[in-house]
Amino acid sequence: MAHRILIVDDEGHIREVIRVALKRAGMDVIEARDGKEALARFAADRPDLIVLDIGMPEFDGLDVCREIRKVSDVPILFLSARDEEIDRILGLEIGGDDYVTKPFSPRELVARVNVILRRLAPRNGEAKASPAALSQGGLLIDAEQHVATFAGTPLKLTAIEFGILRAFLTRPTSVFNREQLMRAAYQLNIQVSDRTIDSHIRNIRAKLAALNCENVIETIHGVGFKLGRCEKEA
Numbered sequence: 001m002a003h004r005i006l007i008v009d010d011e012g013h014i015r016e017v018i019r020v021a022l023k024r025a026g027m028d029v030i031e032a033r034d035g036k037e038a039l040a041r042f043a044a045d046r047p048d049l050i051v052l053d054i055g056m057p058e059f060d061g062l063d064v065c066r067e068i069r070k071v072s073d074v075p076i077l078f079l080s081a082r083d084e085e086i087d088r089i090l091g092l093e094i095g096g097d098d099y100v101t102k103p104f105s106p107r108e109l110v111a112r113v114n115v116i117l118r119r120l121a122p123r124n125g126e127a128k129a130s131p132a133a134l135s136q137g138g139l140l141i142d143a144e145q146h147v148a149t150f151a152g153t154p155l156k157l158t159a160i161e162f163g164i165l166r167a168f169l170t171r172p173t174s175v176f177n178r179e180q181l182m183r184a185a186y187q188l189n190i191q192v193s194d195r196t197i198d199s200h201i202r203n204i205r206a207k208l209a210a211l212n213c214e215n216v217i218e219t220i221h222g223v224g225f226k227l228g229r230c231e232k233e234a
Helices: 012-024 035-045 061-069 085-093 106-120 159-170 178-186 194-209
Strands: 004-008 028-032 049-053 076-080 098-101 134-136 139-142 147-150 217-220 224-227
Touching: 004 012, 004 035, 012 028, 012 106, 028 035, 035 049, 035 061, 049 061, 049 106, 061 076, 061 085, 076 085, 076 106, 085 098, 085 194, 098 106, 106 159, 134 159, 139 159, 159 178, 159 194, 159 224, 178 194, 178 224, 194 217
Parallel strands: 004 028, 004 049, 049 076, 076 098
Antiparallel strands: 134 139, 139 147, 217 224
């Protein structure tokens, strides 16, 4: 069954470029011209992923993301004409899964969409048994079911956050540098900034801290990050 993608951009030619690229990749496409129409189409059509422009008049992409995050964890890939770090970090910290700067390569955008969708899709288990869930302390991830919990409480993770935690749990004693985490989270040869990875790490820590776990990921200064004890504070 084809994935349904909602494209939100106030520029018609941008929507057309993305629409053609996604349809060529076998996806169904829905379009919205502004933020308010985006929320209406999201509620009516329940897309599998949203490609969301930040710089729209009146109700912009960040506003749309905040509203959607109140009710859904649907993956969101931001678009922006501005290549400013504050936009990138803000977009990810309010719940975006990835970020592409205009002008962009349609092929790269489709690749990023596919990476996110693969993170969410359950694998076909007909030919092999489901692998054991990965765990440390109170943290547990089941990659087959795409489920993450801490002390029995479900975690609402973006696809990239899920990929980062899965990488840590696969090698729980290893120290990962940012480049290794980029490869683990994005899988394809896609370049993202170091600050983008830092933003994802910060989001993961905040979500676990809300459950009284302050030691999910340790910073190894000058090297990178490693998995912590993943235990509740006394």
